[in-house]
Amino acid sequence: MSTPTPFLPPQTAPSAETIRVKVDGRDIDVPKMMPDWQGKLQPTTMLQACQLAGVEVPHYCYHSKLPVAGNCRMCLVEFGTPMMGPDRKPVLNEDGTPKIARSVLPYEPGTPRGAIACATPISPGMELYPSSAATRQMREAVLESLLINHPLDCPICDQAGECKLQEYSVQHGQATTRFVETKVHKPKVVDLGPRIVLDDERCVLCTRCIRFTRDLVGDDKLGIVNRGSYNTIAAFPGTRFENNYTLNTVDLCPVGALTSKDFRFQMRVWFLKETPSICATCATGCNVTVGSREEVIHRLTPRENDAVNGHWMCDHGRLNYRWVGRSDRLAEVQVRLSSGDLQRSSWTVALDRVAQHLRKATAGSVAIIASARLTTEELFLLRQIGVRVGAIMDSVPRRGEGDAYLVHADKNPNMNGARATGVVGAEPGSQLPRIIEGIRTGAIRTVLAFGEDLVKAGCPAESLGRLEMLVAGDILPNATTARAHVVLPGCAHLEKRGTFINAKGRVQRFRKAVEAPGDARPEWEYLLDLHRALGGPSGPDNIEGLFHWMAREVPVLAGLEWSRLGDTGVTVTI
Amino acid sequence: MPQEYRLILKNADLPGYTPDIDCYLRHGGYETLRKCLALPVRELPDGKKQTAQEQIRDEVLKSGLRGRGGAGFSAGLKWSFVDRKSGKPIYLICNADESEPGTFKDRQIIHKDPHQLVEGMIIACFANDVHLAYIYIRGEMPEGARLLNKALRAAREQGFLGKNILGTGFDLEIHVHRGAGAYICGEETGLIESLEGKRPYPRIKPPYFPAVLGLYLCPTIVNNVETLAAVRHIMAMGAMEYSKLGTPNNTGTRIVSLSGHVKRPGYFEIEVGKVTLGELIFHENFGGGLRDGRRLKAVIPGGSSAKIFKAGEKFKLKRKGPDGQMATVEVDLLDLPYDFDSLQQAGSMSGSGAIIVMDDSTDIVGALANISEFYAHESCGQCTPCREGALWMSKALHRMAHGRARRADPDYLLSIAQNIQGRTICAFGEAASWPVLSFVRKFREEFDARGAADESKAATATGRTPAAK
Incomplete structure (x- = not known):
């Protein structure tokens, strides 16, 4: 494990010691201390106590993984504390229960006073009234204040449908306004950086974006200029907001002020189907939610997983999805005719041709290149096939720049899956020179390439022409698919189910977000068919069964069950 | 016959009295500091020993001195809240951000007799184990800043500041920091943020009580200019004598x-x-x-x-x-x-x-519009009720003062103000809403009359009858 940072704080358990408080009249014992945004134990707050009691306290500025600001005042909650007599003993009611002093304004004892639940610690015997008339009145007033200068342009706002102003307006708002003055006007369509556009009029000045980029990313680029009602979020003059984590501020923004250039005006969010998945851009495996409509992906947003990515993901990974919908996707099963032309074929014909060839192949004459972008299940099946035909196997490493936050230097999402299943040894890629040399000399006459372009991996294109059989299972056309005898169209991970094992050994399951184009099938499906055709056991024909088979065979996965992986995964030791 | 009692301003307006250190020394300046630094350990009746610092803190507490900045909180109690066991340095800040409209008292001390402030500060710092202190002076008072810097330089040259003050081993440095022109910098936690080089957003309390988590998150005392000047006089005359001035619980001058x-x-x-x-x-x-x-x-x-x-x-x-x-x-x-x-x-x-x-020549609606405009302009904008409410009230009052008042406006104003007071991070919420609440409640008839007059005028102009209210 890397050292915990404010970006990914340690996961701390609440204290065992509890305090009894009342929430809306119900007694509840809550931990005396709970982790703060940095994972440090701090006295439990009124907001945390209400959450534990199952009562939502509305808020804008509070976020469990950001320093507390206390500025929106939406979480003001009326409360009471046990009265103390001059003898420092609790004052009791006639029935023996402690007398509670409701909080009031010191200078106006008839008026209830709230405390911000996000920052006020609880004390023994405290009573919280998150549903009282006074609390509701305070919320309505704060909401009214937030709306008087808001442009109310929901019909054209990207946040509509997932906007806290809208949601709380439904719960605590008024249908009409009594504001008869002129609204404050602020900058619109502010080009904050390469990926972010800001509408200052929609901003509620909660400062989540400022705190995130200053206190978590360490890029003190955002701030507030002007004052009072004219306060305006801005990037430091003359600079651009352009670190690799800027788009998280769009997620954090509770309203439609910060918008993603990639997503804005593309799709109304309520039309989006949301599918839990994993980012495949590097070995960190950030958990994501895929937003799609009618088989088109419109955005990825980070999905909370404190063991992997917290609430965050990098901009690069987030925007790395457009290729899935590319128009040149491999969408046909193709078989090369004796004339040398590739012709559209069927899965039955193509797989039969591959199986026939492999049955005849001599041990040592077959190589399998299995991409570490394939799922663990697919790598497992390729390993099974490889053992059966006596193939040399390897994968292609992808190294790049990492950072101190989420970006891993290993750009393959599943090299640990390749390690666990035995597709690669201690040093991934170490067999590649031998395979390339074997292709050149003719010692290797059959190559199965899944998800990798051999030419890009260093094999001269003319060598590939000497092969008796080149099978390319891939997603997009490349120099290898162009020379293959059999082309098998596969699925992007967003189009299928499976698991990746991230750099820290987290086995993470993902679901299918969209349909693959044309003939394309998930690799695990046709590899199961191929494995059977090669004499393998009839085995399972669904992903759950395949996973359980793999878990029985692969030592590091021993005992794992598909259903128990959940949506946040399980950590194993690689 | 009611008359002034000049203690702090005793010398300020004397003919020939100048703000330089020689003049101050000629008038007994820094004698109190010498006395304080040399206080012997005192044995109390119960046998406990009291250090010089504890004695000074005790004197200030007994004097009954209440903060002269605005809240009127006991200065001695404020000092007693300081976390002295944190292991962190303790800071003292003199709040010279005198910005409340109508107030021009601290600048008399700063301009005419700055050394008594410096002496009071050194005594206060000594009493509280402070070795670094700041005077945060309002940006609009450049002459005051110049005079204070001059006074600090002179005090340093005379050995009242710096290392090993008067040979006692006590070290202290005081710096003048000029604000950039914002009322909110007078709020002690806003001041602290500003001193740290940030936007002066007041801090939330809890947890940021200055006595525990103040400047650079260290224990910090923030006292007004007049309060610190009074410390010098309390130590000069003794708490007993000082507390005889004024009235019980409201001692001094x-x-x-x-x-x-x-x-x-x-x-x-x-x-x-x-x-x-x-x-x-x-x-x-x-x-x-x-x-x-x-x-x-x-x-x-x-x-x-x-x-x-x-x-x-x-x-x-x-x-x-x-x-x-x-x-x-x-x-x-x-x-x-x-x-x-x-x-x-x-x-x-x-x-x-x-x-x-x-x-009686005052237009009360206009006067309130003026005050509200000030608070709308000075709201830092950190928290919602004050940020939006202060400008809202100001706009409504501007409208009323310019012939577009409505009968509904007095209640409208009261409701906006009530939604601010007690719900903000700092007392600015009260500062912005109290004038509105009190003006409208006490001069309701003038606001009502304004609304009625403007509505009927508008009705005549448009030929419409005003809606019955």
Whole structure:
């Protein structure tokens, strides 16, 4: 494990010691201390106590993984504390229960006073009234204040449908306004950086974006200029907001002020189907939610997983999805005719041709290149096939720049899956020179390439022409698919189910977000068919069964069950 | 006969008295510091030993000195809250951001007799184990900053500041920091943020009580200029003598800034509670009365954020009678003793000691519009109710003052103000809402009349009958 940072704080358990408080009249014992945004134990707050009691306290500025600001005042909650007599003993009611002093304004004892639940610690015997008339009145007033200068342009706002102003307006708002003055006007369509556009009029000045980029990313680029009602979020003059984590501020923004250039005006969010998945851009495996409509992906947003990515993901990974919908996707099963032309074929014909060839192949004459972008299940099946035909196997490493936050230097999402299943040894890629040399000399006459372009991996294109059989299972056309005898169209991970094992050994399951184009099938499906055709056991024909088979065979996965992986995964030791 | 009692300003206006250190030394300057630094350990009746520092802190507590900045909190108690066991340095900040409209007392000290502030600060720092202190001075007072820097330089040259002060081993450095022109920098946690080089957003309390998590998250004392100057006098005369000045629980002297429609506006140092509001306005030793032919309309007793008093108001105050029993007595506005407790009981506050007098020529709606515009402009905008509410009230009042008042406006204003007070991060919420609440409640008829007049005027112009209300 890397050292915990404010970006990914340690996961701390609440204290065992509890305090009894009342929430809306119900007694509840809550931990005396709970982790703060940095994972440090701090006295439990009124907001945390209400959450534990199952009562939502509305808020804008509070976020469990950001320093507390206390500025929106939406979480003001009326409360009471046990009265103390001059003898420092609790004052009791006639029935023996402690007398509670409701909080009031010191200078106006008839008026209830709230405390911000996000920052006020609880004390023994405290009573919280998150549903009282006074609390509701305070919320309505704060909401009214937030709306008087808001442009109310929901019909054209990207946040509509997932906007806290809208949601709380439904719960605590008024249908009409009594504001008869002129609204404050602020900058619109502010080009904050390469990926972010800001509408200052929609901003509620909660400062989540400022705190995130200053206190978590360490890029003190955002701030507030002007004052009072004219306060305006801005990037430091003359600079651009352009670190690799800027788009998280769009997620954090509770309203439609910060918008993603990639997503804005593309799709109304309520039309989006949301599918839990994993980012495949590097070995960190950030958990994501895929937003799609009618088989088109419109955005990825980070999905909370404190063991992997917290609430965050990098901009690069987030925007790395457009290729899935590319128009040149491999969408046909193709078989090369004796004339040398590739012709559209069927899965039955193509797989039969591959199986026939492999049955005849001599041990040592077959190589399998299995991409570490394939799922663990697919790598497992390729390993099974490889053992059966006596193939040399390897994968292609992808190294790049990492950072101190989420970006891993290993750009393959599943090299640990390749390690666990035995597709690669201690040093991934170490067999590649031998395979390339074997292709050149003719010692290797059959190559199965899944998800990798051999030419890009260093094999001269003319060598590939000497092969008796080149099978390319891939997603997009490349120099290898162009020379293959059999082309098998596969699925992007967003189009299928499976698991990746991230750099820290987290086995993470993902679901299918969209349909693959044309003939394309998930690799695990046709590899199961191929494995059977090669004499393998009839085995399972669904992903759950395949996973359980793999878990029985692969030592590091021993005992794992598909259903128990959940949506946040399980950590194993690689 | 009511008169001034000059303690802090004793020398300030003497002919020939200059703000330089030689003049100060000729008038007994820094003798109190010498005395304080040399205080021997004292044995208490119970056998416990009290260090020099503890003795000074004890004296300040016993003197009954209450903060002169606005809140009137016991200075000795404030010092007692300081976390002395954190292992972190303790800082002291002199709040010289005098910004409350109507207030011009601290600048008299700074401009005319700055060394007593410096001496008071050194004593306060010594008493609280402070080795680094700041004077945060309002950006609009460049001359004050220049004089303070000059005074600090002179004090350093004389060995009152720096390393090993007067050979006692006590080290102290004081720096002057100029603000950039924002009222909110007078709020102590906003001041601290500003001093740290940030936007002066007041901090949330809890957890950021300055006594525990102040400047650079270290224990910090923030005291007003006049308060620190008073420390010097308390130590010079002793807590017993000091507490005989003024009235019980309202001890000592304070400098009152008197402005508005009086013949002799200016600053007056009085024994707290020994002079009434009426005397301050009308007596020849103070305001000298209103301009000829005018009648009193209203008084703001403690800076523009204090709730306004209406001429002729009567208040029920709790007073200790001759028999020692608490009794309720009815007191006329002009008979209110000018002290912390009486004004608070009368529903307002003595605040920064700034009295703004308004005679019957005053347009009360216009006056409130003016005050509200100030608070709308000075709201830092950090928290929602004040950020949006302050400007909202100001816009509504501007509209009312410009012929577009509505009958509904008084209640509209009251409701907006009530949604601010008590719900904000700092007391600015009160500062912005109290003038509105008090003006509208006490001069309701003027606001109502304005609404009725403007609505009927508008109805005539458009040929429509105003909706019945």
